[in-house]
Amino acid sequence: MASVSLESIKRKFNNVTAIEDITFDIPDGEFWVLVGPSGCGKSTILRTIAGLETATSGKLYIGDKLMNNVPARQRDVAMVFQNYALYPHMTVAENIAFGLRMRKIDPKVVQERVMTVARSLALEHLLERKPKQLSGGQQQRVALGRAIARQPQVFLLDEPLSNLDAQLRDDTRAELKELHQKLGITTVYVTHDQVEAMTLADQIVVLNRGRIQQIGEPQEIYAKPANRMVATFLGSPPMNILPAKYVAGGFAVDGQVLPVTAYMQDKLHLREGLEFDLGVRPESININEPQRRREHREEELGELVVEVKVVEPLGRETLIRASLPSSGVLVNVQVGADVRPRPGDRLTLEIDLGQLFVFDTATGDRLYPPSAP
Ligand SMILES: Nc1ncnc2c1ncn2[C@@H]1O[C@H](COP(=O)(O)OP(=O)(O)OP(=O)(O)O)[C@@H](O)[C@H]1O
Ligand SMILES: [Mg+2]
Numbered sequence: 001m002a003s004v005s006l007e008s009i010k011r012k013f014n015n016v017t018a019i020e021d022i023t024f025d026i027p028d029g030e031f032w033v034l035v036g037p038s039g040c041g042k043s044t045i046l047r048t049i050a051g052l053e054t055a056t057s058g059k060l061y062i063g064d065k066l067m068n069n070v071p072a073r074q075r076d077v078a079m080v081f082q083n084y085a086l087y088p089h090m091t092v093a094e095n096i097a098f099g100l101r102m103r104k105i106d107p108k109v110v111q112e113r114v115m116t117v118a119r120s121l122a123l124e125h126l127l128e129r130k131p132k133q134l135s136g137g138q139q140q141r142v143a144l145g146r147a148i149a150r151q152p153q154v155f156l157l158d159e160p161l162s163n164l165d166a167q168l169r170d171d172t173r174a175e176l177k178e179l180h181q182k183l184g185i186t187t188v189y190v191t192h193d194q195v196e197a198m199t200l201a202d203q204i205v206v207l208n209r210g211r212i213q214q215i216g217e218p219q220e221i222y223a224k225p226a227n228r229m230v231a232t233f234l235g236s237p238p239m240n241i242l243p244a245k246y247v248a249g250g251f252a253v254d255g256q257v258l259p260v261t262a263y264m265q266d267k268l269h270l271r272e273g274l275e276f277d278l279g280v281r282p283e284s285i286n287i288n289e290p291q292r293r294r295e296h297r298e299e300e301l302g303e304l305v306v307e308v309k310v311v312e313p314l315g316r317e318t319l320i321r322a323s324l325p326s327s328g329v330l331v332n333v334q335v336g337a338d339v340r341p342r343p344g345d346r347l348t349l350e351i352d353l354g355q356l357f358v359f360d361t362a363t364g365d366r367l368y369p370p371s372a373p
Helices: 040-049 092-102 105-122 136-149 167-182 193-202 220-222 226-235 264-265
Strands: 006-012 016-026 033-036 055-062 077-080 154-158 186-191 203-208 211-216 240-247 251-253 254-260 275-280 286-287 302-312 317-323 330-336 346-352 357-360 364-366
Touching: 006 040, 016 040, 016 203, 016 211, 016 220, 033 040, 033 193, 040 055, 040 077, 040 154, 040 167, 040 186, 077 136, 105 136, 105 346, 136 167, 136 186, 167 330, 186 264, 186 302, 193 220, 203 254, 211 220, 211 226, 226 240, 226 275, 226 357, 240 330, 251 275, 264 364, 302 330, 317 346, 330 346
Parallel strands: 033 186, 033 203, 077 154, 154 186
Antiparallel strands: 006 016, 006 055, 203 211, 240 251, 240 275, 251 254, 275 357, 286 346, 302 317, 302 346, 317 330, 357 364
């Protein structure tokens, strides 16, 4: 096992800068997740660590060894891709053993390792089958097994679950987490699925346009996103962004006014006419009905009237897709399963001002809540 460190890694393809100034330090044994929209540079970072891509500048260390000029096969990393390439003419057992056979490891040791890996991935009963006799999920587990059998210093996984159906994806995700808890191998995992990022990561690295937006524990990133991009990327349904202008004592939103708390007043440099983007998570909104009122003091609540567009019952809860009446800005609201308004209804939303985010409209940086309380 080993730590993985990137220092100002940059990769250009001709004139296109795919990643820039990528710096992070993964301690030995941790599970880190790189997340971000398509094209943000996730695979490029992973491939650079693997040695399949050469950094244009910057330094890469695995353990304390500088890796920039070390060929891929000497890096002792195992990579699993989205399109797991199994050898079709080999059995599951032979596929898992392949990397070990290549290294001329004692056949008895190989046999033992294949069995251990097969047991931990529930593949024992499939060892004699060929890949085409397996389901997609089973094939993906074989690809993982082949990587695990090698017992590398570092695992690099590039969207390994994205070809699986929803149920299998959930199951395999949990298996991966369990496996990591058992083996403790340093892992870098790439996904654009924020649920995978939240559930698997010790630390999440959020990327956008080739640059790091934020690094932190999942809960920390959720509670204190560095900027609007991070805020809207992690969370489902995403955080609502409401354009607002500061007017005497409040934020004008779509011709309505949300009050500004004394604390917010103190932390934000508010001037008449300044524009902001307010961030409201769908779960920090309640429907304003007297019997539902939470134990809030009046001044910590704001109200907004919206028009219901679509109502989606999700079993445990209801998702209401609404819009602000004048501007048409969309507002997602997550409420209890028993709340079922109809399309076209006007609803008064009760907004918990304690959970409000404020972003700089131009830069997207988070201004509130403040970094230091
Ligand atoms: N070989 C290449 N030649 C030119 N441009 C490339 C090459 N590989 C990647 N890029 C560009 O670099 C950027 C980052 O690509 P990368 O594959 O790392 O993104 P990604 O985050 O993995 O995206 P996805 O989620 O779609 O897999 C993209 O703009 C891409 O077009
Ligand atoms: Mg990719």
